Amino acid sequence: MDFHLSEEHMMIRDAARDFAQTELLSGVIERDNKQHFPDELVKKMGQLGFMGIMVDPQYGGSGMDTISYVLIMEELSKVDASASVIVSVNNSLVCYGLEAYGSEEQKQKYLTKLSTGEYIGAFCLSEPEAGSDATSQKTMAIDNGDHYIINGTKNWITNGGRADVYIVIAQTDRDKGSHGINAFIVESGTEGFHVGPKEDKLGIRGSDTHTLQFNDVKIPKENRIGPNGSGFRFAMKTLSGGRIGIASQALGIAQGAYELALKYSKERKAFGTEICNHQAIAFKLADMYTAIEAARLLVFKAAKDKDNGHDYDRSSAVAKLYASKIAMETSVEAVQIHGGNGFVKDYHVERLMRDAKITQIYEGTSEIQKIVISRSILRD
Numbered sequence: 001m002d003f004h005l006s007e008e009h010m011m012i013r014d015a016a017r018d019f020a021q022t023e024l025l026s027g028v029i030e031r032d033n034k035q036h037f038p039d040e041l042v043k044k045m046g047q048l049g050f051m052g053i054m055v056d057p058q059y060g061g062s063g064m065d066t067i068s069y070v071l072i073m074e075e076l077s078k079v080d081a082s083a084s085v086i087v088s089v090n091n092s093l094v095c096y097g098l099e100a101y102g103s104e105e106q107k108q109k110y111l112t113k114l115s116t117g118e119y120i121g122a123f124c125l126s127e128p129e130a131g132s133d134a135t136s137q138k139t140m141a142i143d144n145g146d147h148y149i150i151n152g153t154k155n156w157i158t159n160g161g162r163a164d165v166y167i168v169i170a171q172t173d174r175d176k177g178s179h180g181i182n183a184f185i186v187e188s189g190t191e192g193f194h195v196g197p198k199e200d201k202l203g204i205r206g207s208d209t210h211t212l213q214f215n216d217v218k219i220p221k222e223n224r225i226g227p228n229g230s231g232f233r234f235a236m237k238t239l240s241g242g243r244i245g246i247a248s249q250a251l252g253i254a255q256g257a258y259e260l261a262l263k264y265s266k267e268r269k270a271f272g273t274e275i276c277n278h279q280a281i282a283f284k285l286a287d288m289y290t291a292i293e294a295a296r297l298l299v300f301k302a303a304k305d306k307d308n309g310h311d312y313d314r315s316s317a318v319a320k321l322y323a324s325k326i327a328m329e330t331s332v333e334a335v336q337i338h339g340g341n342g343f344v345k346d347y348h349v350e351r352l353m354r355d356a357k358i359t360q361i362y363e364g365t366s367e368i369q370k371i372v373i374s375r376s377i378l379r380d
């Protein structure tokens with residue numbers, strides 16, 4: 001694997017870094033405090049091509065590779081993980097799912113708008129009683145000839161109150177288990193579709209997370225994605241790509257926390273010298289740096305697997321498992337290096353620490369990643 005970025009990749013990374021520093025940084029504490037969704041910034045990210053990074057230009061996307069996606073995600077996440085999860089869900093779970101498995105009509109109707117940021121997408125799999133155990137969901141879609149009727153509840157849905165297009169995973173035939181599941185496109189405003197109250201979260205507070213209710217929601221047959229019964233495989237494949245996005249988000253949180261801690265340690269004095277000169281701090285910085293380097297290699301490996309057409313179920317789970325672990329550890333250490341200042345909002349590291357936790361939970365908990373990895377290595 002080539003570890004050096006091309007000129008083009010460096011330009012993409014620098015554009016994302018510039019956007020994060022000039023546009024995301026100034027309001028990030030306030031958005032976190034007030035749980036404000038960054039509507040205007042999402043529009044700008046759409047104009048920059050960040051909402052459809054890997055989508056073919058014929059559908060309005062930027063036509064970039066997965067390495068570019070990872071670089072953009074890392075830069076956005078260093079500053080604002082709430083903004084980056086909007087990007088990740090739209091790119092990995094919605095645009096990818098439609099481009100890889102949708103019909104030409106679905107791509108023209110929805111993907112062309114999702115990839116430019118004109119529309120925002122949401123991915124609805126989790127339920128009150130089915131988060132990790134995805135086949136046990138209760139939402140039902142009944143086949144009624146030329147349409148389906150959907151009933152059920154989905155929760156913890158990112159972009160839940162803001163999306164224009166929802167990809168909804170539902171049972172169509174309980175007796176068939178994972179083969180009796182389908183994915184459907186539901187447009188916001190469809191009769192019977194209700195958005196519940198916004199969740200008051202520990203982290204990624206600038207993102208929009210809701211419970212959704214489906215009461216006799218009627219959708220046309222052509223809104224089913226892929227052949228009958230393919231919804232579970234669709235969800236698993238889509239989530240594998242999503243895990244590369246969340247791994248790069250975790251990497252960005254870790255890198256952001258490390259950079260802040262490094263800078264602070266060179267400025268803050270204690271016992272007559274800058275604190276970075278004390279081995280207690282210098283060793284922490286060395287550990288943080290090493291863990292981040294290792295995580296970045298794993299994230300790049302998973303992205304390369306995807307770009308090269310190799311299987312990436314295992315490498316994306318490995319990258320997410322490790323990057324989310326070190327995001328948590330690194331951000332905790334960054335708070336520690338900041339001492340009392342780390343515990344107040346102005347220094348940003350407490351927010352990064354709160355944001356880090358979700359990377360060990362969504363798009364499959366760390367325990368789910370271990371299931372995916374162990375099943376894969378035991379099959380070898």
Ligand code: CAA
Nearest residue numbers: 125126132133134135158178233236237313362363364368
């Ligand atoms: N690719 C293709 N097929 C796959 C697959 C994959 N990656 N994973 C499973 N399958 C197939 C299996 O081969 C199997 O097919 P057969 O029956 O024909 O053999 C079928 O699907 C069922 O697979 P399993 O028996 O492995 O299924 P399981 O019930 O044991 O579950 C699991 C596997 C990995 C635990 C899965 O349920 C899972 O990933 N759960 C976590 C779900 C998750 O990530 N939720 C997050 C919600 S989305 C989110 O957070 C988005 C957001 O808003 C940010």
